Amino acid sequence: MKIGLFGYGKMGKMIAGMAEERGHTIATKVDLDTVEIDYASFDVAIDFSTPEAAFENITNCFKNNVPVISGTTGWLDRYQEAVELCQQNDSAFIYASNFSLGVNIFFELNRQLAKMMSQLNEYTVSMEEIHHTQKLDAPSGTAITLAEGIMENSSYMDWQLNGTGENSIPIHSIREGAVPGTHTIAYDSEVDGIEIKHTAHNRKGFALGAILAAEWILGKKGIFGMRDVLNFT
Known part of the structure; x- marks a missing residue:
């Protein structure tokens, strides 16, 4: 699986390391200074960016047919708008306040x-x-x-x-x-x-959950949550 990683702070770096341990590739790392993004280079996006950047990151992925896993908080006043854009573009989306x-x-x-x-x-x-x-x-x-x-x-x-x-x-x-x-x-x-x-003893659980969600969402369309990933009914 090729991952587009949006946000390369502490969580982003932990996700990158754990993803590579599981045999995945970080195809691109998008941070504040990133100007151009090749959306065709990755299969799924994992967004742990900033509240200011999250909505644009997420919706640009939808417009480029890339499913998104997002754990960024502070932007949820636009969550419903993001859901509608996901549906309009027939994409896939999981937001969770905590992926552990x-x-x-x-x-x-x-x-x-x-x-x-x-x-x-x-x-x-x-x-x-x-x-x-x-x-x-x-x-x-x-x-x-x-x-x-x-x-x-x-x-x-x-x-x-x-x-x-x-x-x-x-x-x-x-x-x-x-x-x-x-x-x-x-x-x-x-x-x-x-x-x-x-x-939580460390942040590894958050990173692992986000990667498991990314593995799960490949090939799917729609709006999901961690309850779906974990098959809670």
């Missing part, structure tokens, strides 16, 4: 727990996410996905960053050290508490 296999299992556990707790009004939910100090956005995209999973399966209507409100999920964001990512969902009542937690 463990995190995607955690997403499923979170949904199931939210369903189980939805009838137990004596419990209130909260979330904590911890990341390294170089991560500027808060809450994390993973935390937002977790909050959406709770809202879809309960009476909670929205989430609030570092705050509380009726029918809102409080998300506490902490930035410290070199933490790759830790997410905790807690349900508390007067008598006890229940927690589920995912801790």
